[in-house]
Amino acid sequence: MLLAEAGNPPMLKVFTMRVLLTTTSYQDTPGDHHALLESQGYEIHRERGPLPESKMLELAGQFDAFLCGDDEITTAVLDKAQPRLRVISKYGIGLDKINVEECTARKLPVLFTPGVNHTTVAEHTFCLLLALVRNLVDSANSVRAGQWKRVTGNEIWNKKIGIVGLGRIGQEVAKRAIAFGMEVHGMDIYWPEAFAKENHVTRHETIESLIAAVDVLSLHANLSESTKHLVRADRIALAKPGLLVVNTSRAELVHMPDMIAALDAGTIGGYGTDVLDEEPPPADHALLKHPKALITPHIGSRTYESVPRQAMRATLNLVNYLKGEKDVIQANKF
Ligand SMILES: NC(=O)C1=CN([C@@H]2O[C@H](COP(=O)(O)OP(=O)(O)OC[C@H]3O[C@@H](n4cnc5c(N)ncnc54)[C@H](O)[C@@H]3O)[C@@H](O)[C@H]2O)C=CC1
Ligand SMILES: O=C(O)C(=O)COP(=O)(O)O
Numbered sequence: 001m002l003l004a005e006a007g008n009p010p011m012l013k014v015f016t017m018r019v020l021l022t023t024t025s026y027q028d029t030p031g032d033h034h035a036l037l038e039s040q041g042y043e044i045h046r047e048r049g050p051l052p053e054s055k056m057l058e059l060a061g062q063f064d065a066f067l068c069g070d071d072e073i074t075t076a077v078l079d080k081a082q083p084r085l086r087v088i089s090k091y092g093i094g095l096d097k098i099n100v101e102e103c104t105a106r107k108l109p110v111l112f113t114p115g116v117n118h119t120t121v122a123e124h125t126f127c128l129l130l131a132l133v134r135n136l137v138d139s140a141n142s143v144r145a146g147q148w149k150r151v152t153g154n155e156i157w158n159k160k161i162g163i164v165g166l167g168r169i170g171q172e173v174a175k176r177a178i179a180f181g182m183e184v185h186g187m188d189i190y191w192p193e194a195f196a197k198e199n200h201v202t203r204h205e206t207i208e209s210l211i212a213a214v215d216v217l218s219l220h221a222n223l224s225e226s227t228k229h230l231v232r233a234d235r236i237a238l239a240k241p242g243l244l245v246v247n248t249s250r251a252e253l254v255h256m257p258d259m260i261a262a263l264d265a266g267t268i269g270g271y272g273t274d275v276l277d278e279e280p281p282p283a284d285h286a287l288l289k290h291p292k293a294l295i296t297p298h299i300g301s302r303t304y305e306s307v308p309r310q311a312m313r314a315t316l317n318l319v320n321y322l323k324g325e326k327d328v329i330q331a332n333k334f
Contacts, residue, residue, distance in 0.1 A: 089314050279297070
């Protein structure tokens with residue numbers, strides 16, 4: 001006899017979608033994204049990312065979707081995660097920790113969140129730059145320590161800034177640089193003609209030409225084979241003495257031993273960076289205590305305005321994709 005005939009409802013196996021959520025700013029910042037994600041009936045497993053490959057390997061295979069940040073998603077992780085894994089929703093822009101090529105080959109969508117954190121990151125770029133030129137951290141610390149260290153700094157007005165990567169963030173940096181009275185130079189493999197014309201940005205075809213022309217170099221290109229170690233000794237050698245470098249993109253755009261040698265020699269006057277090759281860094285990381293380095297812990301996009309926008313976009317991407325709806329921003333096409 002069928003169970004239903006005995007007055008019981010038919011036994012249906014309910015399939016619960018399992019989602020791995022790793023991004024800490026998403027979890028720690030209030031916003032409507034929490035309610036949206038929680039209302040979907042998914043089973044959500046929370047971790048404090050970014051997770052290394054070893055931890056991802058431990059977890060992979062149990063989830064239908066990743067809602068992730070800069071966690072290491074390698075071929076080995078994908079091998080373990082599939083066939084169950086159906087989608088990766090990256091909270092953020094930089095996809096360098098995900099093997100996107102491999103995802104594409106597997107027709108696994110990688111969703112991301114362009115256009116929601118560019119103003120916040122541009123503001124942080126100027127936090128780093130202004131803090132560098134006015135010795136902000138040292139002088140403020142001196143006051144706390146009972147000293148009154150009136151250190152002489154520099155203006156950025158009338159100085160030349162070179163922007164590597166005139167994409168979303170780079171363009172916002174350019175606009176702010178103009179407002180500060182800086183002369184803007186730039187370089188991009190896809191030159192934004194209309195923006196550059198309207199904002200009088202001087203175009204450089206090569207990093208060598210750009211680095212030689214400017215007082216400040218600000219890095220905003222995505223990390224790829226073509227941008228890895230873009231800033232290295234032979235190019236630093238072309239710079240004006242005391243060049244300042246600001247990096248809110250990815251650490252690997254800079255060759256670290258060459259940067260440290262240039263800071264020691266004074267060829268580079270200061271390095272303000274929001275990103276490191278190891279995050280969090282080991283206690284003996286060569287840059288940590290360098291007097292000419294100013295490091296923030298990858299907070300470029302972490303504001304109460306930007307995080308909910310980014311989190312909402314990442315959640316909408318995930319939810320809409322799983323429902324088969326169109327409002328989804330996909331990084332890889334197949
Ligand atoms: N510190 C932080 O919290 C954050 C860091 N980021 C980083 O900033 C990067 C840029 O973000 P968006 O401006 O939104 O990306 P985007 O894609 O709008 O801009 C990147 C630009 O770099 C250019 N580019 C690529 N290769 C180049 C090369 N070899 N030489 C010169 N230009 C090159 C591209 O053509 C593009 O215009 C992200 O990839 C990410 O790594 C993004 C958000 C937050
Ligand atoms: O958007 C990106 O690529 C970022 O680097 C932002 O990092 P976060 O989302 O703050 O961990």
